[in-house]
Amino acid sequence: MAVLNYQHYDHMPLVHFGYWTELLLKWAAEGHITEHQARTCWDGSDSDRELDKLLGWDYCWTCAAGTNNGLLPQFEYKVIEELPEGMKIVQNGNGLLEKVRDGAVSIPATVGTLLTGREAWENLYLPRLQPDESRWGGAEQVKRRQAELDAVTGYPVGMFAGSLYGAIRDMLGVENLSYLYADDEELYYEIIGTVGNLCYQNVKSALEAGARVDFLHFWEDICFKNGPLVSPAIFREHVAPYYKKINDCARGHGCMFTALDCDGCIDKLVPIWLENGVNIMFPIEVGTWGASIEPWREQYGRELRGVGGMDKRVFAQDYAAIDREIERLRPIVDLGGYIPCPDHRIPPDAVWENVQYYCDKMRREFEAH
Numbered sequence: 001m002a003v004l005n006y007q008h009y010d011h012m013p014l015v016h017f018g019y020w021t022e023l024l025l026k027w028a029a030e031g032h033i034t035e036h037q038a039r040t041c042w043d044g045s046d047s048d049r050e051l052d053k054l055l056g057w058d059y060c061w062t063c064a065a066g067t068n069n070g071l072l073p074q075f076e077y078k079v080i081e082e083l084p085e086g087m088k089i090v091q092n093g094n095g096l097l098e099k100v101r102d103g104a105v106s107i108p109a110t111v112g113t114l115l116t117g118r119e120a121w122e123n124l125y126l127p128r129l130q131p132d133e134s135r136w137g138g139a140e141q142v143k144r145r146q147a148e149l150d151a152v153t154g155y156p157v158g159m160f161a162g163s164l165y166g167a168i169r170d171m172l173g174v175e176n177l178s179y180l181y182a183d184d185e186e187l188y189y190e191i192i193g194t195v196g197n198l199c200y201q202n203v204k205s206a207l208e209a210g211a212r213v214d215f216l217h218f219w220e221d222i223c224f225k226n227g228p229l230v231s232p233a234i235f236r237e238h239v240a241p242y243y244k245k246i247n248d249c250a251r252g253h254g255c256m257f258t259a260l261d262c263d264g265c266i267d268k269l270v271p272i273w274l275e276n277g278v279n280i281m282f283p284i285e286v287g288t289w290g291a292s293i294e295p296w297r298e299q300y301g302r303e304l305r306g307v308g309g310m311d312k313r314v315f316a317q318d319y320a321a322i323d324r325e326i327e328r329l330r331p332i333v334d335l336g337g338y339i340p341c342p343d344h345r346i347p348p349d350a351v352w353e354n355v356q357y358y359c360d361k362m363r364r365e366f367e368a369h
Helices: 021-029 035-039 046-055 118-129 138-150 166-172 174-183 185-208 232-252 270-275 293-300 312-316 319-333 352-365
Strands: 064-066 078-082 087-091 096-101 109-113 158-162 215-219 257-261 280-282 305-310 338-342
Touching (some): 021 035, 096 166, 109 174, 166 174, 215 232, 232 270, 319 352
Parallel strands (some): 257 280, 280 305
Antiparallel strands (some): 078 087, 096 109
């Protein structure tokens, strides 16, 4: 919190964003962790915190309590069609039809959706996107959870605030969502409004019930290597107001920071998010095309903070490569309002000792500022 407020801090927080399952299993086979730890390590789990101590991390950036902002209930996961060579068409919980291959870990190909038009929207989706106390737990559960969080010192408390456009992409797929704007503009805006209102009601209800958080966290992933998967003009007019509404509500309850997780080239959406209360960008994809917070800070000033931008590829190299990466990060850290973090999950080629070396050296090099 001191870093994000441009204040003196006793050491730079050492944060990560989790691991590929394949990496965890490799580390278990090498004897660094147990197989149980490998199979039960997810963001904020007991095993995740155990790995933090072994490797030297402070915490996982996305260890945030949250509300259920998705379809409730989700659709049944089922196999629609078996194809040759281990391929199959499946229906996932969001109603997307995807082509998958057994054992593959890449993003599956979308081949269809149950959201085929207004009738499907009103009968299958709209009833599953209504505000409900079960989505945020009710006042008593919020109080119990808050007591648990208050007992843990030294960790920021985050609240997952949902997804205002990425969640819609996950129900339609990129192509179908793009076509919907042309085919049925009224329905397109209605879906945006329904999802935005649900996220707002969840955050508002949880905060009014007594949740006290240090930051909100949104997930989107609505950009690719050349820019947004949505028109910035449409995004500004129809999606951004819900960011503002949610963030204004959070500010009224003392939460001054909002982080936004969006992969890809986000430059055209950054000013829209910033204008509507999102003041922490995550990740900052240095490994893909050399992204950095520096030009954003120069353009938008100190209101824009960042988490990410550490080139995790050095974990597969050697100590010298890690030393060079830490030196590259030094002037960016000196800007203030910035916390280095490996972008995305740490991949299977990472070497255990290299991650330990990075954590140890970062702790010594950025002890106080």
